[in-house]
Amino acid sequence: MTCNDLSRHIADDWAWACEIDFAAKQNCAQFWYVSEEKALSAELDGAKGNVAQFLASHPHHRSAVRRVQTLARHAYAEIRDNLIGDACLPIDMLRCKLAFFGAAKFDPKSDRWTRITLAQGAPLFDELDNADNWWLPTFAA
Amino acid sequence: MIRSHNEIATMATKAARGAGAPLGHAEDFGPVVAYLAAHDAEGLSCLQAALGANIRQLDQQNTGNGMVMNAAQAVIAAPIAIDMVKAGANTVQLRDIDAPALVSAYCRLAGGVTCKIEDDYCTIWEFLAALAAKTYVPATEESRLAGAGAGLTDND
Numbered sequence: 001m002t003c004n005d006l007s008r009h010i011a012d013d014w015a016w017a018c019e020i021d022f023a024a025k026q027n028c029a030q031f032w033y034v035s036e037e038k039a040l041s042a043e044l045d046g047a048k049g050n051v052a053q054f055l056a057s058h059p060h061h062r063s064a065v066r067r068v069q070t071l072a073r074h075a076y077a078e079i080r081d082n083l084i085g086d087a088c089l090p091i092d093m094l095r096c097k098l099a100f101f102g103a104a105k106f107d108p109k110s111d112r113w114t115r116i117t118l119a120q121g122a123p124l125f126d127e128l129d130n131a132d133n134w135w136l137p138t139f140a141a
Numbered sequence: 142m143i144r145s146h147n148e149i150a151t152m153a154t155k156a157a158r159g160a161g162a163p164l165g166h167a168e169d170f171g172p173v174v175a176y177l178a179a180h181d182a183e184g185l186s187c188l189q190a191a192l193g194a195n196i197r198q199l200d201q202q203n204t205g206n207g208m209v210m211n212a213a214q215a216v217i218a219a220p221i222a223i224d225m226v227k228a229g230a231n232t233v234q235l236r237d238i239d240a241p242a243l244v245s246a247y248c249r250l251a252g253g254v255t256c257k258i259e260d261d262y263c264t265i266w267e268f269l270a271a272l273a274a275k276t277y278v279p280a281t282e283e284s285r286l287a288g289a290g291a292g293l294t295d296n297d
Contacts, residue, residue, distance in 0.1 A: 031278075052224035055165075056201055056208070059217055062165020 001069065003047040003054050009072045010044070020082050029086035144266075150175040152269050153188075159275030161196040162216050169220045169247075174269075177246045184242035185265055191215050191240035192272055206231040215240040219247035226254050 010018070020027050043061070047054050051069075055062055070077045079093060089111045098106070098116055107115035123131035154171030158164060177184045191214070199218060200211040208225050210218045213235035222233040222244075238244055241258045248256035 050228045052221070052228035052230075055224060056199065056221045059166060059199060059221065060163040062163055062220070063168055064165070066165055066168070 001051045003044060003049060003051060006051050006054070006065065006068060007044055007047075009068050013071050014068065016080055017082070020085070026086045027082055028084045030084045030088060146175045146179065149178050152266070152273055155273035155276050156192060156269035157216055157272070159272035160192040160216075162192075163196075166216055166220055170216050173219075173243065173246050173250055176250050177243070180249075181242065181246065184246060187215075187240035187242045188265055189268055191243050192268075194239065204232075207233050209234045209236065211236050213238045215243040215247070219244045223247060223251045223254050227251075 022028050043058055044054070051065060055065060067078065081088060083093075091108055091111045091114060094114055095106060098114070101118065103116040103118055104120060105115075105117040109115060121134055123134055150171035152171075153174035154167050157167035157170040162170065174185070174188065194214070196217065197212070197214060199213075199221065201221075202209050202211075207230045208222070210222070210233070215235075215238060218235050218238065222235060225233050235244060245256045245258060248254040
């Protein structure tokens with residue numbers, strides 16, 4: 001991949017991240033994730049050649065570049081939101097991720113964690129021989 | 142204790158980060174250590190050499206169709222060398238490499254990259270765990286009151 005291609009992917013897919021003012025307190029109110037996208041854009045300006053050469057000189061951008069290249073191929077690889085902004089509720093991401101695992105009966109305890117139920121209705125060891133149609137059974141309310 | 146591939150890769154990733162490696166290099170390091178554990182457990186002895194010293198800026202010079210890296214640290218140099226080869230470089234030379242077995246594992250895992258070790262003077266779970274612990278944020282009264290899992294026991 002050339003540095004020009006990388007710049008184009010950042011402009012196409014990451015404009016939302018580059019437009020956030022990280023000097024504003026409300027946009028970095030939470031600590032769990034450090035966005036490197038802004039710094040990357042600045043150092044990429046004027047860079048020529050391929051990304052391998054760029055990363056040889058800027059190894060601290062390796063993770064961010066991987067994310068840009070991954071998102072260019074997989075549209076759902078990233079949560080496109082400011083995860084350290086004060087409006088970010090971790091519970092929303094938790095619910096989405098847990099839903100992929102088949103979690104049910106969400107019982108949020110705060111905006112940071114939730115009680116869930118996994119594999120309810122799944123067969124026990126001695127029921128595996130007759131275990132059709134158990135996945136995600138309909139729950140009683 | 143039997144540990145899964147995923148546990149080893151995750152611990153090694155955090156250890157590299159704790160040792161000061163850039164995040165992307167730490168992400169590359171974890172799966173390589175898991176690969177070593179599965180395929181070349183003796184090679185794991187070089188991890189202390191790989192992560193025991195301060196992580197330094199890469200000392201590199203471009204050559205005609207390749208690159209030379211001096212006093213190379215595998216955790217930094219190996220992913221860059223593989224990038225360069227995949228991007229068309231003919232030869233990348235890593236001089237005075239701290240952990241040759243690790244470089245070899247990086248190359249095998251990447252595929253399509255030939256690794257030739259000319260000198261081997263490669264001079265760990267607790268070691269990795271101690272470095273990984275550097276990435277953890279200590280708990281505070283505030284975090285206990287407001288963090289994830291706070292406020293209730295799990296047995297209500």
